[in-house]
Amino acid sequence: MKRIRLTIAYDGTGYCGWQIQKNAVTVQEELEKALCRLLGKETEVTGASRTDSGVHAMGNVAVFDTDTRIPPEKIAIALNHFLPEDIRIQKSEEVADDFHPRYCESEKTYEYTILNTPIGIPVRNRYSFHVCRPLDLCAMQEAAGILVGTHDFSAFCSAGSQVKSKVRTVLETTVEERAAPAGREIVIRVRGNGFLYNMVRIIAGTLIEVGQTRRTVASVEEAVRSGERDKAGPTAPARGLMLMEIRY
């Protein structure tokens, strides 16, 4: 048996997230169906990040075990034949038997994209959250800096999470402007070795409020310190979020 690691990109719009569930189409389900067709038997995959409904990915990671004779690096292309166009395996490779996408140490990078133009741009609807008033980029950058480091991120975790410790380390946060058709996009980039439920979307929602001058930079510090969910901003919509990369 070999363990194969897949790097997976998808448009999350049409999926109820990553994880298999009843009565809903998910990325994991499509992937297992495609593997079953390719390998001729039921094959379970284990994903690194259980992205939420509507969240996109450039590089989610999943593994499965197989005794196929298809060369590991060829599995990506073979599998793509059986997958819908909105899921594409970017890479396939053999990894050690004990590699586990969730338990092995990793760094994840997410990007949250805000379309900051007076009027929405239809071709950006699926991949960004539209904010019409100009955002204060400098204030957002300052507030983003506060989140770097090891903190108890309880204030940035949605209810329903069952993890014990809410201490996480954010390695880097950047807030950058990019030219977009008819205006600008603001991209919040967050890199860390672990994230709580909805953490990046709550960070985005909080930084947007800072950019709108609806909250101060100091209030973000206060939110972290308090550990209270209602001291942070709202959960920004899923469509702006993209899991960019997971490094092991």
Added chain:
Amino acid sequence: MKRIRLTIAYDGTGYCGWQIQKNAVTVQEELEKALCRLLGKETEVTGASRTDSGVHAMGNVAVFDTDTRIPPEKIAIALNHFLPEDIRIQKSEEVADDFHPRYCESEKTYEYTILNTPIGIPVRNRYSFHVCRPLDLCAMQEAAGILVGTHDFSAFCSAGSQVKSKVRTVLETTVEERAAPAGREIVIRVRGNGFLYNMVRIIAGTLIEVGQTRRTVASVEEAVRSGERDKAGPTAPARGLMLMEIRY
């Protein structure tokens, strides 16, 4: 009565093009429905460019006549309330009574986007045409230059067009590389004062063949000279095409 000019952006994926037709949803139809709801009476619009099924727009133009008391520049926002999210009026303004979006002289700019990465990127599927092998950018640029000027573009016009003269002036063509997630995009930009049916998509299809070294730069010159459709390349898929701007 006032004549109002609208600048319209849309994601063409869900529409059978611009022009109203039976048994198919079109952008013009959605726009007239929204105007009817806003103004309380049936209102016909005249569009500048009858984009094809699946083609996108950042700045198509249309006009209508009205005696509404809504200030011209406020019509955009009011109309957006009644439009689906994949159509957004970017601007509304009063123009002279004799302004006609098709008959007044104009310059149109189109962009054709090619995703040039080994494997497709799902979040770019709707807005680009995927070509997996690396394209020869320099050869494409050289071939694009041949098209600039006033030529008979019969070889770059799909059957079914009923125009008499197929002489058109292309003012500018550029082929540029842009960074894209996990690779590069190649953007063909064409500016001119008039285009034939499918002309930009056939230009794109021809330049892609040049980039693939499946045809020479000289063969593009030969295609123009011949005036024969089968001497030019295939019509590239609609989803890569975007009408960027119309200037009067």
